Amino acid sequence: MKLSIEKTGLKEVQHLRISFLEERKVQFVLNKCHDYGWADIYLFVMDGIKIGYGAVWGSNQRTDRDTIFEFYILEPYLKFAQLVFLRLQMSSGALYIECQSNDSLLASMLYEHAADINTEAILFEDRQETGHAIADVVFRKVVETDQMGSDDSDYVLALKDGIVASGGLMLNYNLPYADIYMQVKAPFRHRGFGSLMVQELKKLAYGLGRVPAARCNINNPVSRATLIKAGFEVCGYRLKGKVKSFS
Known part of the structure; x- marks a missing residue:
């Protein structure tokens, strides 16, 4: 041999x-x-x-x-x-x-x-469709008038008072997967906006013919809980x- x-x-x-x-x-x-x-x-x-x-x-x-x-x-x-x-x-x-x-x-x-x-890090795969909703919140693409600062996200959750969360899809993974990322502005945390954002990004991924996936740092229990609430399940590390x- x-x-x-x-x-x-x-x-x-x-x-x-x-x-x-x-x-x-x-x-x-x-x-x-x-x-x-x-x-x-x-x-x-x-x-x-x-x-x-x-x-x-x-x-x-x-x-x-x-x-x-x-x-x-x-x-x-x-x-x-x-x-x-x-x-x-x-x-x-x-x-x-x-x-x-x-x-x-x-x-x-x-x-x-x-x-x-x-x-x-913890790896997640999608397991459940969720139906989260918050009154007067709109999920939409970023527009020129949005005050994004250094945030280069493509999508936002917006209230009449302004943007409460942002995020998008990373498409540099193996097909057909799309990795979800998001963040919630500090004054709006712990109010369900994170899970709503993830839920809407999941729908966006499926609409593009992709399979949503996600990951978070092992020391970030809040992110883990948000992803699970949005229908994700731990699939690896x-x-x-x-x-x-x-x-």
Whole structure:
């Protein structure tokens, strides 16, 4: 058996990435790393056959390329996953592993080969349609007369007194997912505007042919409660750990 780990370009592994995303059927948070050229790609070749790929980026400094964030092997070759992963880590010099808990293959590598594992964010998928409503509140697109300051959101909730919340969709995730973001102005918090905003952004996403998804910091219970109230459900976590020494 001859195994080689070859640094390559995205085009060479695109067919494998398609399989990776189709098999997982979840929003992949770091998909943008490929779109923006933030990743180094490694092709796995065994006895002349392309069996998978890995991707490395810099999770703290993008130029560092010190973190494995994608790891995929075709099903017939999964029995070699441990060997391939260790070879990838040595070839890339990666010091960290970053993954989603709903990506079972890389998560298993994280649990076995990393220490100091931290949960950085909670991932959500849509599970329920909600019917929140607040009198006199309008969900609409931002217009030129809106006083947005440094807020570059595309949509707002407006009362006659002005804007109470803003948000939008991030579309740089793997299709068909759209990531919802929002914020409520301080004087209007804890009054249901956040869940209403999320609810309306969910409708917008579906109208665009997208599947709404969301995430929040692990230390943000208010955001978590808002998303759940708007019909989302926890579907995973973003995890990061430091690669153990193999010496």
